[in-house]
Amino acid sequence: MEDRDRSTLRHPTRRELIALGVGAFVVAAVPFARSRRSKLVRRSVPVMGTIGEIGVVHRDNQYAHAAIDAAIDELRLVERLMTRFTDTSDIGRANRLASSDAVTVSPETAAVIEEALLWAESSDGIFDPCLGNATEMWDVGRRQTPPPSSDVRRLAGRQLYKSLDLDRTRVRYMDQDVAIDLGGIGKGYGVDRAVQALRDHGIENGLVNVGGDLYAMGGSEDDDPWKVGIRSPDDPTTLSGKIEVSDAAIATSGDYLQYFRHDGNQYHHLLNPATGAPRHTDIHSVTVKANQCMTADAAATTAFGMTRISADRLLRGRASDAEIVTVR
Secondary structure (H helix, E strand, O other): OOHHHOOOOOOOOOOOOEOOOOOOEEEEOOOOOOOOOOEEEEEEEEEOOEEEEEEEEEOOHHHHHHHHHHHHHHHHHHHHHHOOOOOOOHHHHHHHHOOOOOEEOOHHHHHHHHHHHHHHHHOOOOOOOOEHHHHHHHOOOOOOOOOOHHHHHHOOOOOHHHHEEEEOOEEEEOOOOOEOOOOOOHHHHHHHHHHHHHHHOOOOOEEEEEOOEEEEEOOOHHHOOEEEEEEOOOOOOOEEEEEEEOOEEEEEEEOOOOEEEEOOEEEEOOEEOOOOEEOOOOOOEEEEEEOOHHHHHHHHHHHOOOOHHHHHHHHHHHOOOOEEEEEO
16 A cells, blocks of 8 residues: 555554444444554545445554555455446446346356345345446435436336346346446445455454444454444434444444435435335434344345334344344
8 A cells, every 4th residue: 555545544542432433333442452562553445435444453563554455455356346337347347238148247246146136035125236227317426306207117116136147157137227236235245355354364353344334353452342333313423322343243224324305305325126216214224233244234225114023034034143233
């Protein structure tokens, strides 16, 4: 990494709150290894359309940076393969060409698509990784008004995931309106890859957070779990709750970070495949804990807007290690 990426690094005091939590989370309880010579080394980088934040604890500052470099490389690899915003990524090539002929993608991308399809099938299409055209149509980061209702209806209730054919690493679209969007699962996969890179470097205590998909490795001082604060959807400068996490992932889906307002209504980025429009719900965020971040990411995306009974039933069947920890 270039020096300017490291120039803002500093080592917080033992009581200091650190903002390893752009997005949904804030992490407290700075972890220090058993030796006083160990210290927290952290870095933030733009990746996957958000900010990726990595913090590790190690005696050797240079070695810690090497581990962080490896983790960042994994995040950027996943972004290069799975972003829908370039024509050259696996997903970009599939969305351009797979309606005409099968497109070969990397094993990594194929694995994430396969997992996404399992979530789609288990949820009866509440999670649908093939809504890329609807996501682009709503484009809540740029729009000021809702798209025409006729365009929304055209993509509603289609269960487009059933028209995606995956044969090992070959992808074929059986419907012209299929467009893959791995936004509800890809970041979680990237976090898992980054965590594995840290483990491969011998890191035992650390954090990886990419826009609200977070994995906590090990614990803080005195073997205590990491304390993660969940930002309030009503006021993101405050916390709505705290949970303890150790060697586990958490992910939050909510309607309060990506949205636009029009005529008194708020239109957010979490779409209901049945209507082709943002999900209508009385809740504003769902946080899920799981063994893997890809699981937590997909589970939180799917559970947002479902009744608690239905969501719990889905998780028991699809991912028994996943549990909803907060609903706001």
